Amino acid sequence: MQEWFLRIADQFNQSFIYKDRWKLYLDGLGITLEVSLFSALIGLVLGIFVALMRLSQKEDGRSTILSKIAGAYIDVIRGTPAVVQLLIMWFIIMNNSKNGILVASISFGINSGAYIAEIVRAGILAVDKGQTEAGRSLGLSNAQTMIYIIIPQAIKNVLPPICNEFVTLIKETAIIGYVSLDDLTRVANQITSASYNAFMPLIIAAVIYFVIIKILTLLIGKLERRLRKSDNR
Amino acid sequence: MITVKDLHKTFINPDGAKNQVLRGINYEINKGEKIVVIGPSGSGKSTFLRCLNLLERPTSGQIIFDGIDITNPKADINMVRQDMGMVFQHFNLFNNLTIMDNITLAPVKLKIMSKEEANEKALSLLERVNLKDKADAYPVSLSGGQKQRIAIVRSLAMNPKLMLFDEPTSALDPEMVGEVLEVMKELADNGMTMVVVTHEMGFAREVGTKVLFMDEGNIMEENTPYEFFNSPKSPRLKDFLSKVL
Numbered sequence: 001m002q003e004w005f006l007r008i009a010d011q012f013n014q015s016f017i018y019k020d021r022w023k024l025y026l027d028g029l030g031i032t033l034e035v036s037l038f039s040a041l042i043g044l045v046l047g048i049f050v051a052l053m054r055l056s057q058k059e060d061g062r063s064t065i066l067s068k069i070a071g072a073y074i075d076v077i078r079g080t081p082a083v084v085q086l087l088i089m090w091f092i093i094m095n096n097s098k099n100g101i102l103v104a105s106i107s108f109g110i111n112s113g114a115y116i117a118e119i120v121r122a123g124i125l126a127v128d129k130g131q132t133e134a135g136r137s138l139g140l141s142n143a144q145t146m147i148y149i150i151i152p153q154a155i156k157n158v159l160p161p162i163c164n165e166f167v168t169l170i171k172e173t174a175i176i177g178y179v180s181l182d183d184l185t186r187v188a189n190q191i192t193s194a195s196y197n198a199f200m201p202l203i204i205a206a207v208i209y210f211v212i213i214k215i216l217t218l219l220i221g222k223l224e225r226r227l228r229k230s231d232n233r
Numbered sequence: 234m235i236t237v238k239d240l241h242k243t244f245i246n247p248d249g250a251k252n253q254v255l256r257g258i259n260y261e262i263n264k265g266e267k268i269v270v271i272g273p274s275g276s277g278k279s280t281f282l283r284c285l286n287l288l289e290r291p292t293s294g295q296i297i298f299d300g301i302d303i304t305n306p307k308a309d310i311n312m313v314r315q316d317m318g319m320v321f322q323h324f325n326l327f328n329n330l331t332i333m334d335n336i337t338l339a340p341v342k343l344k345i346m347s348k349e350e351a352n353e354k355a356l357s358l359l360e361r362v363n364l365k366d367k368a369d370a371y372p373v374s375l376s377g378g379q380k381q382r383i384a385i386v387r388s389l390a391m392n393p394k395l396m397l398f399d400e401p402t403s404a405l406d407p408e409m410v411g412e413v414l415e416v417m418k419e420l421a422d423n424g425m426t427m428v429v430v431t432h433e434m435g436f437a438r439e440v441g442t443k444v445l446f447m448d449e450g451n452i453m454e455e456n457t458p459y460e461f462f463n464s465p466k467s468p469r470l471k472d473f474l475s476k477v478l
Contacts, residue, residue: 148327
């Protein structure tokens with residue numbers, strides 16, 4: 001038993017403390033968070049925009065060209081793997097750029113935008129149609145009704161699935177090693193090679209991912225409770 | 234005030250089947266009139282009402298409001314709607330806003346009143362329906378009758394020329410119907426032009442200046458309340474009244 005503890009302690013030393021290796025994890029985490037944050041922002045803006053495009057209708061209820069473009073974008077993105085999209089962005093579309101963070105953020109932003117668009121669309125459709133009718137019957141324009149009445153209610157609907165999407169996004173960035181970025185996962189891999197031990201670096205990376213996501217989940221939970229204020233009797 | 238000419242509305246179902254709901258309605262509503270529309274379900278009375286402020290777009294026909302053909306695609310429908318209040322069966326108060334904000338949102342955002350003027354107006358209207366103490370509450374905490382009275386107030390805050398009521402008491406508990414009808418009667422007494430789709434025959438008799446009977450997308454019969462209820466002409470109306478009275 002004692003021997004086992006000593007071995008674990010030694011492994012931990014080798015993969016975390018020796019040669020200040022903890023700094024590598026920290027740098028890796030920095031890259032992971034940077035890419036996640038930028039992609040989330042791009043995804044959110046793009047997603048809302050695409051959802052509104054997708055929902056746009058002519059007066060007689062037929063779908064618009066914008067709506068069809070948005071539908072095609074969602075189809076293509078959801079139908080192809082994120083890694084392939086990332087590699088296409090890196091080697092083909094933005095092959096002149098040496099800035100991996102930029103390429104990865106745009107690629108993941110575009111990927112996440114498709115999923116967020118569907119979440120936002122569902123959230124808007126879940127708001128009772130009577131709310132729109134009441135707004136329009138008072139003389140508010142379609143845009144005003146959206147901004148002051150529908151979107152505030154839709155935000156409450158979409159917060160849980162958006163949180164889920166952000167969590168997925170943080171974990172999916174584990175593939176950005178493909179475009180030579182030293183993110184948390186790649187750092188763990190490098191330390192594995194350097195220390196001839198896979199167990200400890202991977203466990204450390206897993207724990208760091210878990211803690212970050214746990215914190216994010218708690219924060220969003222708090223925000224959600226605050227937004228539910230108007231539901232309280 | 235509002236003239237309806239040969240109004241048709243056909244819904245096209247997702248499977249392509251056509252459902253002809255309005256089949257050529259002609260009608261004229263004058264200022265100060267209280268038109269009560271009754272009829273069996275599926276007769277098109279709600280669709281007729283919703284066409285008047287273009288919540289439903291007519292398939293063909295004209296609606297002329299204050300000299301403007303609002304069915305013309307170039308007509309500014311948002312401007313027209315500012316003059317037509319609408320009260321819904323399911324209240325449709327804005328769930329994300331307090332009662333005060335529900336009432337002041339449209340007048341303030343449409344730049345008809347300043348925030349202060351709108352608040353003042355809202356408070357005086359709330360006072361009229363005895364709900365001043367609910368100004369800071371959210372809709373979810375109100376009873377159905379309270380919600381409907383607020384919905385009426387919300388429309389009135391825009392100073393409409395005409396009020397449309399789409400079965401305003403049908404979703405209410407029986408004991409709350411009275412308080413809503415009371416507010417509507419007061420409104421009628423103050424000279425508001427009203428079009429009311431309802432199943433409340435007592436209200437039709439007492440408040441209506443004209444009662445319309447709709448069936449199968451047409452106005453089958455139109456008369457003063459007294460004549461309408463005491464000497465109905467068409468067999469269809471006689472049959473209907475025998476079931477509801």
